[in-house]
Amino acid sequence: MINEAILLGLTDAIVPLNGYLSKFSGLAYAPWRKPGETKISARDFGLLEFFADLLSASENDEDTQLAKRWAQLEHDPLQELKRLIPDAETWRRDRLDNPQEPNFGVLESENFEIHSKVPGHGASRRTFYEECFPILEAIVAQEAPDSPDQWLRLAIKLLNDVHKDWQNKRFRSSEFIQQLVKDVLYCLMGMKSRNRDPSGLTRETYASEATQYALLKELGEGRRVGNARSVEDVDRAVATLKIALDK
């Protein structure tokens, strides 16, 4: 469904690890790159496999069904109440000071995975990307970005809802970029626990052992799936900090 080259091109522009690490990395050595080199891509984090998994997850099916249900309830907000109790409309009216026409506002309340700013539109991740990626592909085919800067300029236009060729009535281009950033970071920050065996800690990863937490380590973030620390770990960390504070 997703054109891999486009996903990687866009992702490496949105999260430019190479450029960033060459300027800012505080790590003298990291196993995912040689000293002085910064060649690392979202591909190394298993982004393609991660997305394939994300879009096949059962929650997509649940959300697709739910989006249909929400659309029905927007049409008839008291549908369930009428089924459940007799004279539902009177029951509701009796409890309100100034009863108005009923509205169902779950999408406006953002209590759904993909909740578009365009009124009344919600979707599962899969439906969302299935609808948005073809538009992006058409735009890329026309513009043919071939450098990180060109990809970034495209991404910024989409983020600002100013690309003339993004013509979708359900989802704005900014909503596409925002969701993409969220999902890309989900992958790059190694936060998806793939532990499918409820009785163990064995963890499948999308990336190599060396790379799966590369971004977090480069950022100085110590949080990991499966973390367990002792009091001694904490004491050592405090002692190290005190030395830095005293310098």
Next chain:
Amino acid sequence: MKDYDFIIVGSGGGGGTIAWLLAKAGLKVALLEQGRDIYKEELPAAGPAFNARVHDEYRFRLRTPDPKRRLRGDYNTFRKTDKTRAEPFGEMGGWTSSVLGGGSVTWGTWAFRALPVDLRLRTHFENHHLGQSLRDWGYAVEDWPIGYQELEPYYDVAEALFAVTGDREAMWHSIVKSNWYRDLGMGAPDWRKPAQPYPLPPYPRTPVGEIIFQSMDSAKMNPCQLPTAIVNPGSEPYATREKVAAALAQWDPKLKKGIWGRPADELWSERVRQACNMCGFCGEYLCWGKLGPKSGTHVTTIEEIRDLADVRCHAKVFEITTDKKNTKATGVRYLDLTDRDKPKLEILSAKNVIVSCGAVQSARLLLLSKIGNRAQIGRNVTFHLFGMESQAVFPSRFAGLLRHEFGHTGNVTSFSHYFVQDPVERRFWYKAGVLTSTANKNPLEKAVQGFRKAPRLGEELLKNLERHCRTVKVRITGDDLPMPANRVDLDDRYVDEYGIPVARITRSLGEHEKRLYAAMEPVMKGVFQKFVEEGILYKSDITASDATINLVGDHQMGTCRMGEDPKNSVVDPECRLHGVPNVYVVDSSFMPTGLGLNPMLTVVANALRVGTHIVKGG
């Protein structure tokens, strides 16, 4: 023929606790929870003591519907004043923990006792120049109809149930050495240090805690380790029975009657809880320890009554039924949400109903039920001043040294500015709260939030993430004082998935909160002054922010305030609904004023107090 002696609606700190006491006393109890038993579902019975399935920040923090905070298809609406139209509330909006254990599953574990002055705030302000001003500004500050001493013995037991860690001496020092304590004339007879130490020693001091401890200490703010309801890392398994027995041993013998006169082994099983392994995912997450290092009713009181009470999940109560005169509850009507697409209507009858759904949803349920003092129900809601905080970005050389991931969110706290003096009108002292170090627990969520606030792509996105790891925060749990205009009622337009009117929240901050922020801003920034003086930070590295008006949910209080007079309160001093005495409210909505600290321990203690009254009475 009544099915139950008590139906309890909601299983958090109030409902889950009182259910235990009543069931242990031999009463027939049904505990109804609208959410699922997520703990049992996500951490199946087989397997090791720890399980990393919940270490998935997207799934347990970002995904909506949030599997634990908001029911599918439910939401609130929000407006700033009753002159404007309420709109559906976004994801920050007044959520209610919807799992077995309620808010005690998702809370931050900061386990403070209220201070005596918290229960006498009206008297305090009257005696210190602000009483009339507060009335003029639209507040309705009232004393609680009970004193601290009535709650005190139940705090002892609550701390034992919730395995609270801390340093009693240091905390007492932080209180009594504060300027406000001296200048406002606090002291005997109400103020006295609790007789016994916390059940467990303090939680280890983390790097973030160390930074705040050093800086607060330098500023003479008398910091101490935050009291925390988590079984300490590295400690022996926690034997609740022994700790409860130790707490009761301190009680006045006159109190040790009825259920409290029983031997400890009749109150609590031999079950133990394991120590925290500092995985760091507990800030608003489920704890991943199967034997419950992080305290909540789901791993304490409810676990003790699985065989004694009828515990039902997926049970969304939408109405308390009454007799024809509307003066006596007869039971509840609820939706069995086991199949959420096709819920079933269920009816249960009982001699008494206890409401404990969180202050927003409790008000909604009572209004839907058309019982009690409808003019008062929902009014005076308070939420604490979340977002009022300061932060410092440490230099790049501190990258990787702050180790936000250790343990829970808070670590070091101070009572130095529980009241804060107006810098100009020195006779005015505003109610503030505890100042607490706050680690950045949720990197993905913060990255996404940061991107939403300031959408930057490319290197700027990564720089923001990196800065986040070098940032240390101090948060004030600021007390927003009650105003009748701030309220929860039923929305005239919006309904939930099942066609039931949703809760509408009306909230503005008043003059007291504005003045409080003006007084607190330099204090909060000044917390980091030591590091400015030492050349580690520039002043420009330190920023402060005011409360976020629509950040509500974590601490909801006051919609069913407790008082003697039905004209200005909803429940009586024993938390019975005025006019319908067989309905009780035991979540934080009973509080006439919010506290300058986290309400959970007070909710648990009060539930024990109310339960004790019920057992004695019946």
